[in-house]
Amino acid sequence: MNAWPSWLDGLRTQFNQRIEQDRMPHALLLGGAAGLGKRALLEWLVARLLCQLPEGEQACGTCHGCRLRRAGTHPDLVRVSREVNREGRQRTEIVVDQVRILRAQVTLSSQFGGWRITVLDPADRLNMAAANALLKTLEEPGGNTLLALVADQPWRLPPTLRSRCQAVNFALPDPQQALAWLQKQGIPDCATALAAAQGNPGRALALVGDGALARRDQVRRDLIALLCHEADVLETVGQWKQDEPQERLRFAAEWLAEQTCALAKGETGPLRIKRDIWTWSGLFEQANQAREALRGPLRPDLVLMDFLSLRVSTMEVRSVRVNRR
Ligand SMILES: [Zn+2]
Numbered sequence: 001m002n003a004w005p006s007w008l009d010g011l012r013t014q015f016n017q018r019i020e021q022d023r024m025p026h027a028l029l030l031g032g033a034a035g036l037g038k039r040a041l042l043e044w045l046v047a048r049l050l051c052q053l054p055e056g057e058q059a060c061g062t063c064h065g066c067r068l069r070r071a072g073t074h075p076d077l078v079r080v081s082r083e084v085n086r087e088g089r090q091r092t093e094i095v096v097d098q099v100r101i102l103r104a105q106v107t108l109s110s111q112f113g114g115w116r117i118t119v120l121d122p123a124d125r126l127n128m129a130a131a132n133a134l135l136k137t138l139e140e141p142g143g144n145t146l147l148a149l150v151a152d153q154p155w156r157l158p159p160t161l162r163s164r165c166q167a168v169n170f171a172l173p174d175p176q177q178a179l180a181w182l183q184k185q186g187i188p189d190c191a192t193a194l195a196a197a198q199g200n201p202g203r204a205l206a207l208v209g210d211g212a213l214a215r216r217d218q219v220r221r222d223l224i225a226l227l228c229h230e231a232d233v234l235e236t237v238g239q240w241k242q243d244e245p246q247e248r249l250r251f252a253a254e255w256l257a258e259q260t261c262a263l264a265k266g267e268t269g270p271l272r273i274k275r276d277i278w279t280w281s282g283l284f285e286q287a288n289q290a291r292e293a294l295r296g297p298l299r300p301d302l303v304l305m306d307f308l309s310l311r312v313s314t315m316e317v318r319s320v321r322v323n324r325r
Contacts, residue, residue, distance in 0.1 A: 003181070003184060003185060004040060004044075005036070005037035005040050005041075005173075005181065005201070005202070006177060006180070006181050006184075007037070007173030007174065007177045007178065007181070007201075008037050008040065008041050011041060011168070012041065012044060012057060013057065015041075015045060015048075016048065016056075016057045019048065019049065024049075024146065025146075025165075025166040026138070026145055026146060026147065027138055027146075027147045027148075027149070027164055027165040027166065028146065028147070028148045028149065028165060028166055028167075028168060029123070029149045029151065029154055029157070029162060029165035029166070029167045029168065030042055030148065030149065030150045030151070030168050030170065031150075031151045031152075031153075031154030031167060031168070031169055031170065032152070032154070032169055032170025032171065033152060033170070033200060033203075034152045034202065034203070035197070035200045035201065035202025035203035035204075035205075035206065036170040036171070036172070036173070036200060036201075036202060037170060037202065038150055038152075038170050039121070039150060041168075042119065042121075042148055042150055045146075045148070046069065046077060046117055046119070046148075047059035047066065047069060049114070049115040049117060049146065050065045050066070050068075050069050050074055050076065050077060050114065050115060050117070051063060051065050051066050052064060052065045052066075052112075052114070064112075065112060065114065075111040075112075076110050076111055076112055076114065076115060076116045076117065077117050077118075077119070078102060078105050078106075078116075078117070078118045078119070079118075079119045079121070080094060080098055080099070080102055080118065080119065080120045080121075081094070081120075081121055081122070082094055082122070082125055083095075083098065092125065093125050093126070093127040093130070094120065094122075094123075094125050094126045094127065094130050095127060095129070095130055096127070096129040096130045096132075096133050098130065099126075099130045099133040099134050099137070100133060102118060102134075102137070103133065103136065103137050105118075106118060106137055106142075106145065106147075107140075107142075109142070110144065114144065115144045115145070115146060116142070116144065116145045116146070117145075117146045117148065118145075118146070118147045118148070119148045119150065120134070120147070120148070120149045120150070121149075121150035121151075122150065122151060122152065123149035123150055123151040123154075123157060124151035124152060124153045124154065124156040124157060126157065126161075128158070131157065131158050131160075131161050132158075134147075134161060135160060135161055135164065138161075138164045138165075147165075149161075149165060154167070154169075172198075172199040172200060173199075173201060175194065175199060178194055178199065178201040178204070179191065179194060181201050182194060182201055182204055182205065185205060187204070187205065187208050188208075190204070192213070193205075193207055193208050193213055196213055196216055198254075212244075212247065215243070215244060215247065215248060215251065216251045216254075219248050219251040219252050219255065220251075220255050220270060220271065222236050222239075222240075222308075223252060223255060223256075223271060223310070224271055224272065224273060226308060226310055227271070227273050227275075227310055228273065233305065233308050233309055234305075236308055237301055237304045237305050237308055238301075240304050240308070241300050241301050241304055245294060245300055245304060246291065246294055246295075249287055249290050249291045249294065249304075249307070250291060252287045252307070253284055253287035253288050253291065255270055255271060256271075256280055256281075256283050256284035256287055257284050258270050259271045259280045260277060260280040260281045260284055263276075263277050263280060264277060279312050282312040283310060283312050286306075286307055286312065287307060289307075290303050290304070290306065290307040293306075
């Protein structure tokens with residue numbers, strides 16, 4: 001996120017007061033969907049705590065502490081993330097050895113006599129052994145130490161670990177604030193982008209940035225054309241396969257969910273075709289199944305072919321629902 005998320009101004013002020021009144025917790029869990037500003041707040045907090053001459057809420061940017069932090073060499077700041085393994089691939093988890101090394105570092109005292117900060121990101125990727133090892137660190141916090149966990153999916157952390165941290169939950173900001181922020185970034189059609197991102201401003205920015213918003217609308221038009229038999233399935237499969245198939249399936253699922261909700265409220269919905277609610281919810285389910293299947297060993301064109309045929313009879317859907325009960 002390039003610009004400061006203005007909807008976090010209040011939270012930043014609260015944290016600043018806590019720092020000034022010496023009421024900072026030893027462990028924080030910053031949790032919530034990507035795009036809501038968790039990491040921006042964290043970086044502000046790290047900068048503010050490590051600065052030796054803060055100016056109000058802001059780090060000065062020029063003192064020794066600030067210079068070391070900006071160079072990435074501050075001895076009192078440790079960052080733990082997923083490492084690259086021997087085969088050169090990024091590990092899917094944060095492993096116990098990383099936490100052991102961390103514990104050794106945390107028990108040292110601060111080199112500058114100020115704060116010692118450890119950042120674990122993404123904390124929802126700690127494996128069980130690593131989470132247990134981390135719990136031990138939390139049992140023996142020293143003065144002026146901060147352990148900051150950042151997680152897009154905080155519920156994935158073990159409850160024992162979560163309960164030891166003070167949770168900061170990042171929710172969707174007020175739409176007006178989100179729109180004002182997007183406008184400042186020079187986004188042309190903010191309202192459309194924000195709606196496409198379901199109210200998440202950071203995600204809206206990302207959608208516009210890599211042309212995903214245009215792809216999302218293309219997916220909607222493809223679904224309509226296929227359902228009206230005005231497009232060729234094979235041709236559409238070819239286009240989807242070449243360009244972000246996983247993302248296109250997610251967009252399809254989102255449109256179908258929106259369509260299902262609209263119909264339930266008696267509205268026309270974004271796909272503007274008459275089908276019953278079972279058809280839309282059945283197609284929604286199939287889009288999600290296709291997303292899963294695409295991660296597996298099946299050929300992508302076959303998975304896409306299966307979904308884009310958009311065959312769902314009311315009877316089939318009903319029988320699936322009955323069987324699952
Ligand atoms: Zn400074």
